[in-house]
Amino acid sequence: MSNVTRPLHTAPTFAQSVWLVSNREITARLRSKSFLIATGILLLISVASVIVGSLASQNESLTKVAVVGTATSVVEQTNAFDIVESDTVTGAEALVRDGTVDAAVVPSDNADSLLGITVIALDSAPLDVLGTLSVGPDVKILQPASQNGFLAYLVAIGFGIIFLMSATTFGATIAQSVVEEKQTRIVEILMSTISVRALLAGKVLGNSLMAFGQIVSIGLLVSIGLAVTGQRLLLADVGPAIIWFAVFFAFGFVLLAALYAATASMVSRQEDVGSATSPVLFLVMIPYFMVVFFNDNPLVLAIMSYVPFSAPVGMPVRIFLGQAEWWEPVLSLVVLALSTMVVILIGSRIYSNALLRMGARVSLRDALKG
Amino acid sequence: MLDIRGVTKRYGTREVLTDVSFTVGDGRMTGFVGANGAGKTTTMRIILGVLSPDSGTVLIDGVPVTASDRRRFGYMPEERGLYPKMKVAEQLVYLARLHGLAPAFARRNTDDLLERLGLTERASDTVESLSLGNQQRAQIAAALVHDPEFLVLDEPFSGLDPLAVEVVMSVLTGYAAQGAPVLFSSHQLDIVERLCDDLVIIADGEIRAHGSREALREQHSSPRFEIRTAGDTGWIRSQPGVTVIDCDGDFAVFESETDAASQAVLHRAIALGAVHAFSQQRPSLATIFKEVIA
Numbered sequence: 001m002s003n004v005t006r007p008l009h010t011a012p013t014f015a016q017s018v019w020l021v022s023n024r025e026i027t028a029r030l031r032s033k034s035f036l037i038a039t040g041i042l043l044l045i046s047v048a049s050v051i052v053g054s055l056a057s058q059n060e061s062l063t064k065v066a067v068v069g070t071a072t073s074v075v076e077q078t079n080a081f082d083i084v085e086s087d088t089v090t091g092a093e094a095l096v097r098d099g100t101v102d103a104a105v106v107p108s109d110n111a112d113s114l115l116g117i118t119v120i121a122l123d124s125a126p127l128d129v130l131g132t133l134s135v136g137p138d139v140k141i142l143q144p145a146s147q148n149g150f151l152a153y154l155v156a157i158g159f160g161i162i163f164l165m166s167a168t169t170f171g172a173t174i175a176q177s178v179v180e181e182k183q184t185r186i187v188e189i190l191m192s193t194i195s196v197r198a199l200l201a202g203k204v205l206g207n208s209l210m211a212f213g214q215i216v217s218i219g220l221l222v223s224i225g226l227a228v229t230g231q232r233l234l235l236a237d238v239g240p241a242i243i244w245f246a247v248f249f250a251f252g253f254v255l256l257a258a259l260y261a262a263t264a265s266m267v268s269r270q271e272d273v274g275s276a277t278s279p280v281l282f283l284v285m286i287p288y289f290m291v292v293f294f295n296d297n298p299l300v301l302a303i304m305s306y307v308p309f310s311a312p313v314g315m316p317v318r319i320f321l322g323q324a325e326w327w328e329p330v331l332s333l334v335v336l337a338l339s340t341m342v343v344i345l346i347g348s349r350i351y352s353n354a355l356l357r358m359g360a361r362v363s364l365r366d367a368l369k370g
Numbered sequence: 371m372l373d374i375r376g377v378t379k380r381y382g383t384r385e386v387l388t389d390v391s392f393t394v395g396d397g398r399m400t401g402f403v404g405a406n407g408a409g410k411t412t413t414m415r416i417i418l419g420v421l422s423p424d425s426g427t428v429l430i431d432g433v434p435v436t437a438s439d440r441r442r443f444g445y446m447p448e449e450r451g452l453y454p455k456m457k458v459a460e461q462l463v464y465l466a467r468l469h470g471l472a473p474a475f476a477r478r479n480t481d482d483l484l485e486r487l488g489l490t491e492r493a494s495d496t497v498e499s500l501s502l503g504n505q506q507r508a509q510i511a512a513a514l515v516h517d518p519e520f521l522v523l524d525e526p527f528s529g530l531d532p533l534a535v536e537v538v539m540s541v542l543t544g545y546a547a548q549g550a551p552v553l554f555s556s557h558q559l560d561i562v563e564r565l566c567d568d569l570v571i572i573a574d575g576e577i578r579a580h581g582s583r584e585a586l587r588e589q590h591s592s593p594r595f596e597i598r599t600a601g602d603t604g605w606i607r608s609q610p611g612v613t614v615i616d617c618d619g620d621f622a623v624f625e626s627e628t629d630a631a632s633q634a635v636l637h638r639a640i641a642l643g644a645v646h647a648f649s650q651q652r653p654s655l656a657t658i659f660k661e662v663i664a
Contacts, residue, residue: 012470020467028456185451189512192418192445193468195437356420358449 014201017194021202022209025177029210038169039214046218049158050225063128066092066104071117075105080132089120096122103129155238156295156317159245160288162218163313166249167256167284170211174203174257175264175277178351182268187355196352204257204344211253215246241320244329245312248336252312255340256284262347265354266362276361287313298323306332308339371396372417372520372551377426379412385575386412390426392570392580394520394551399543401566401583402555403659409575410555411448414524417553418445430520441469444518448525448555450509454498458489458508461497462515469516476515483511487537503531510538514545521545523554527561539565563655573663583655590658594625594651595632600644609635623651 012020029035062082067075068089075081084101086092092104104120119129181187190199219242226235259280267276287310294300295317304314305324311332318324350367357366372394379387387409394400404410415421417428419440428435452461459480466476484490487507492500497508506529513523521542527535543565546552553570556562562569563583570580579586594615597603603622607614611631616623626632632650639645653661 012468017468020464024464028453180453183451184454185447185449186453188415188420188447188449188451189445189465190468191420192440192443192447193465356415 012194014195014198017198018202018205021194021199022206025203025206026210028177029173029207035173042165042214043217043221046162047221047225050222050229050231054225054229054231063103063126064101065129066095066101068092068104068106070107071105074115074117074133078132081129093120096120102126105129105133151234152317152321153295155241155320156291156313159241159313159316160291162215162245163249163252164284164288166211166214167253168281170207170214170253171256171260171277171280171284172273174207174260175273176270177203177207178261178264179267179270179273182265182355182358183270191355196355197348200258200261200348200351203261204254208250208254208257211257212246212250215249219243219246238320241316244319245316248312248315248329248333251333251336251340252308255308255336255343256280258340258344258347259283262350262354262367265351266364266367268358268361272361283309286310290314291317306335308336311336371431372553373429373432374413374417375427375429377413377416377423377428379409379416379421379423379575387416387423387575390572390575390577392577394553395568396551397546397549398551398567399546399565400551400553400568400570401562402553402570402572403559403562403655404555404572405663408572410572411524412575413572414445414447414522414553414555417522418443441516442519444513444516444521444523446509446513446523446526450506450529452497452505452508452512455496457494457496458500458511459484459493461508462511465512466515469518471516479515479517480511483515486541487511502529503534506530507534507537510541514541518545519550521550521552521554523552525556526554527556527558535561559655559659569655571659571662578662579658586658587652590653590661591650592625592653593627593632594623595635596647596649596651597622597624597635597639597645598647599639599642600646601642603639605638605642606635609638620646 062080064084065075065081066084066086068086068091072083072085075083084095086095086104089104089106092101092106095101096104099122102121103126106118106120108116108118110118115133115135117133119126119133121129181190187199223235223239223242226238260277263277263280264273267273287304290300290304290310291313294304301314301318301321301323304310305318305328307314315324315329315332319329346368350364353369354362354367374393375391377387377390378385390409390413402410402413412421416423417435419435419437430439456464462480462483463473463476466479467473471479481490481493484493487510489504489507489511492504492508497505500508510526513521513526523542526538526542530538539561542552542554546567554565566583568581569583569586571578581589597606598621601620603617603620606612606617606622606624609624609631611627612624612635613626614622614624624632624635626635636645636648639648
């Protein structure tokens with residue numbers, strides 16, 4: 001044979017095979033226009049949300065208040081209002097009527113008045129003005145919330161959306177690529193060349209790297225955005241949560257990727273991918289809806305932060321809220337890593353048993369039994 | 371030498387291969403013939419390790435095949451397919467590298483093969499944009515790109531135009547001439563007849579016949595003779611130990627019970643005048659096939 005003299009066919013190791021397969025996955029993805037466009041949009045949305053957030057917080061304007069005479073000093077003390085001076089009470093009332101100011105503060109006619117001022121408003125008591133000018137009792141808060149509720153809600157939803165979008169996009173990509181190989185039958189050539197495990201591992205690795213790369217770029221862009229727009233305080237709060245999110249995502253995505261590959265391998269046509277992988281889609285959507293509905297419920301969040309499917313969202317949110325002890329993310333990560341290993345083992349069994357079965361959908365029992 | 375020994379495969383309770391044994395010798399073009407569902411594809415998948423047998427082994431030069439040996443096989447599955455959106459040359463380089471070739475070798479082999487198969491101009495086209503015939507050629511290139519030492523090809527000629535059949539035939543015989551064992555299945559018995567040195571016939575999961583093409587023909591040849599002479603052949607009817615099947619002027623076909631009886635016919639014919647042809651009828655592959663699987 002002509003090749004006897006050449007040192008060919010040095011069988012690649014498992015790792016080399018995995019690397020070749022994952023390289024092909026990545027190249028195929030980078031060449032796909034729809035992937036590039038979708039990624040671009042996702043990155044734009046993340047940057048835009050940071051910028052919009054910063055603009056909204058800067059433009060928060062002070063309430064305009066008209067003041068007359070001795071009331072001026074009272075209002076000025078608060079530093080909370082945009083002050084319009086008026087000479088007479090009638091003049092101040094006119095300003096309230098035509099909407100130039102939200103309220104007027106004038107010296108009180110009533111000698112018994114505690115504060116010596118009267119607030120004039122158009123049709124209802126102006127609560128923000130009253131709140132600022134009122135004298136309140138001392139307040140002692142026993143368990144101060146470390147984050148304000150609305151911000152916590154936004155951060156939770158942000159993690160949820162990013163997880164949901166990345167996981168479904170790349171999950172669907174893996175599923176399609178599995179069925180593409182099955183449908184075009186190239187899988188038989190691949191199976192005769194490298195082990196099924198190497199093939200599955202390469203697919204999962206390639207797509208996980210892409211998904212992880214996307215998450216890291218979003219994290220970086222958001223962090224840079226927060227720093228540049230001067231929201232450093234928020235960055236200091238969100239930063240650790242973002243880093244943990246990336247770490248959890250790396251494991252959580254591998255788990256989902258193995259599930260997507262295994263379920264997709266049970267069908268032979270692209271048309272059937274959707275229905276075959278829908279159980280996995282539900283698993284991906286659970287954490288999203290849980291954080292939307294239960295982000296103010298510490299017990300539900302705590303449970304979520306340990307369940308492997310929702311941990312990538314649940315734990316970072318708890319870290320952000322300051323509810324998690326230092327060891328909790330580590331423990332949850334161990335749980336996640338172990339379940340990922342189990343799922344990969346089961347998934348590769350389903351995958352290798354179902355790959356050569358064309359035609360009708362392979363039942364889960366057959367795929368597990370082999 | 372590739373040795374398939376006692377291979378049995380069951381799907382559930384259905385036995386699709388029963389004690390299948392045959393060899394594919396070095397440099398032998400071995401035709402694998404059988405009806406649809408006889409077990410050809412299953413056998414080939416087991417040789418390639420895509421399926422595992424319930425019992426039996428596949429040996430290379432007497433040693434059981436390992437996973438890394440299988441990279442030295444060139445395989446063309448019955449169900450054709452390559453990545454539709456990948457460029458032809460890129461795809462071949464990828465497959466060559468999966469088989470363990472260094473990048474430089476992979477590229478060189480790809481260029482060589484595309485040249486031989488007349489696909490050089492299509493190298494940077496995606497597979498899905500190729501014509502059906504060219505897709506077939508690309509598929510053959512995919513089986514050969516890593517310089518395999520063994521070839522296992524499931525229906526390599528189906529769907530090829532006559533020109534491509536010639537190209538593929540010459541490529542395959544080239545491999546066999548270099549000493550590679552080549553196993554190929556085909557429904558086109560005329561191609562198998564022209565191409566193969568050895569023949570394996572399978573029916574219902576059992577090997578019904580195997581051996582060299584000539585030996586099988588010998589084994590299955592009938593005691594039937596053809597003769598063409600200068601004069602009329604009607605006299606053969608009166609020869610002892612001979613039954614005339616067909617007689618048409620100077621041409622006759624007859625069956626003889628013994629060698630002596632047929633030789634007697636030849637002697638008499640020579641005595642009577644010129645003999646233009648005298649031969650034992652050789653069965654065609656189709657005839658042998660029908661006989662064997664009946």
